[in-house]
Amino acid sequence: MSDLLIKGARIVDAGREMAGDVLIAGGIIEEVSEEIPPPKGIPLLPAGGKFLLPAFVDLHAHFRDPGFPQKEDLLSGSRAAAHGGFTVVSLMPNTDPPCDSPEVARYILDKARRIGLVEVHLVGAITRGLRGEELVDMEALAPYVWAFSDDGHGVEDHRLMWEAAKRARELGKTIYPHPEFRGLPSRELGEELMVARDLWICRRTGARFHMAHISSPGAAELVALAKEKRLPVTCEATPHHLCLSREEADHPVNPPISTREAVDALVKGLVEGIIDAVATDHAPHTDADVAAGVPGISGIETAFPLLYTRLVKTGTIGLRTLSRLLSLGPARIMGLRKRGLVREGFVGDLVLVTEEELEVTGDFFFSKGKNTPLLGWRLRGRVWATIREGEVIYLDGKVKGRDFDDHRQVIRGG
Numbered sequence: 001m002s003d004l005l006i007k008g009a010r011i012v013d014a015g016r017e018m019a020g021d022v023l024i025a026g027g028i029i030e031e032v033s034e035e036i037p038p039p040k041g042i043p044l045l046p047a048g049g050k051f052l053l054p055a056f057v058d059l060h061a062h063f064r065d066p067g068f069p070q071k072e073d074l075l076s077g078s079r080a081a082a083h084g085g086f087t088v089v090s091l092m093p094n095t096d097p098p099c100d101s102p103e104v105a106r107y108i109l110d111k112a113r114r115i116g117l118v119e120v121h122l123v124g125a126i127t128r129g130l131r132g133e134e135l136v137d138m139e140a141l142a143p144y145v146w147a148f149s150d151d152g153h154g155v156e157d158h159r160l161m162w163e164a165a166k167r168a169r170e171l172g173k174t175i176y177p178h179p180e181f182r183g184l185p186s187r188e189l190g191e192e193l194m195v196a197r198d199l200w201i202c203r204r205t206g207a208r209f210h211m212a213h214i215s216s217p218g219a220a221e222l223v224a225l226a227k228e229k230r231l232p233v234t235c236e237a238t239p240h241h242l243c244l245s246r247e248e249a250d251h252p253v254n255p256p257i258s259t260r261e262a263v264d265a266l267v268k269g270l271v272e273g274i275i276d277a278v279a280t281d282h283a284p285h286t287d288a289d290v291a292a293g294v295p296g297i298s299g300i301e302t303a304f305p306l307l308y309t310r311l312v313k314t315g316t317i318g319l320r321t322l323s324r325l326l327s328l329g330p331a332r333i334m335g336l337r338k339r340g341l342v343r344e345g346f347v348g349d350l351v352l353v354t355e356e357e358l359e360v361t362g363d364f365f366f367s368k369g370k371n372t373p374l375l376g377w378r379l380r381g382r383v384w385a386t387i388r389e390g391e392v393i394y395l396d397g398k399v400k401g402r403d404f405d406d407h408r409q410v411i412r413g414g
């Protein structure tokens with residue numbers, strides 16, 4: 001809960017663009033205007049020539065703790081998030097043990113709170129042990145999670161998904177399907193059938209559904225039809241499914257990277273407003289895992305530069321639209337209030353980005369996972385500073401707690 005004055009930025013959010021200053025007091029945005037005279041004793045961050053956006057919100061990340069600290073842990077994941085411009089992350093339950101009980105949920109939330117770098121929210125498992133056999137005690141888990149998902153596995157049992165949706169509706173929680181049905185000759189058809197089934201369960205139960213990592217244009221089309229019917233459904237796509245094609249980036253990930261033609265169709269869905277949020281599906285793995293072909297992309301740090309380079313610099317979408325997809329859209333899906341815009345009264349979570357070019361190398365990552373098809377790529381759109389509740393948690397290559405303990409070391413005044 002800090003005070004900060006940001007001077008001379010190009011302010012962009014989902015609704016407007018303007019040049020000006022932003023004053024954060026007690027962690028909340030107090031004023032946004034063309035010129036704010038510096039109040040005494042408040043740290044000042046000069047931001048000339050930089051874009052100031054609301055900080056990003058990631059609906060879909062894997063920080064691997066408990067169970068796989070060699071891949072990532074809550075500390076390295078939090079640092080990677082801060083480096084990527086994210087101040088809010090929602091973690092998937094496929095840890096070991098999985099997040100299918102209040103005990104595991106409390107362990108993660110307590111640890112994340114002690115680290116205190118970014119705000120961590122949880123998605124709980126739908127089925128015990130993510131085995132797809134029996135439902136978790138959703139009532140017991142509900143106070144700790146905003147949604148339920150068996151991410152990594154589609155819930156293929158219709159009866160289980162139906163029961164889960166009915167309970168989620170009663171508990172006021174969201175069902176967050178990983179839409180995959182294995183064993184069909186066409187993977188796209190598996191995604192489409194699961195989305196179709198879940199939309200019908202959504203219609204029958206009235207439960208809120210948010211579809212994970214839509215990669216098939218057919219699945220996006222189904223979501224569009226459901227939205228026309230005003231069903232309570234939203235969906236996300238990942239940076240890699242929106243920006244990379246199989247022809248140029250051959251990297252194992254689930255769902256797989258699509259053909260150029262399918263990517264273009266998915267981007268069309270994005271432009272038309274069918275896709276409500278971009279979520280990273282940050283899935284860090286060790287070098288040994290990569291050598292063994294384990295699918296996943298460590299993506300939370302490259303998300304903004306990749307989207308900026310491939311979608312904004314090419315003129316496909318504007319920066320305002322990208323801001324909606326990375327901040328306001330996901331915040332709304334999670335039910336977070338007063339987040340995702342640079343407006344008075346909103347939480348002082350902001351990110352400053354520059355046009356600068358960067359090269360993706362192993363050293364670029366704060367994440368333990370360097371598994372990405374982007375190694376050696378040059379991208380534009382560097383995250384320069386990440387601010388959480390008025391406090392600078394990442395600045396120009398340095399992250400709070402690791403490289404600096406007190407932001408006054410690097411910022412004028414205060």
Ligand SMILES: [Zn+2]
Nearest residue numbers: 151152178212
């Ligand atoms: Zn998934």
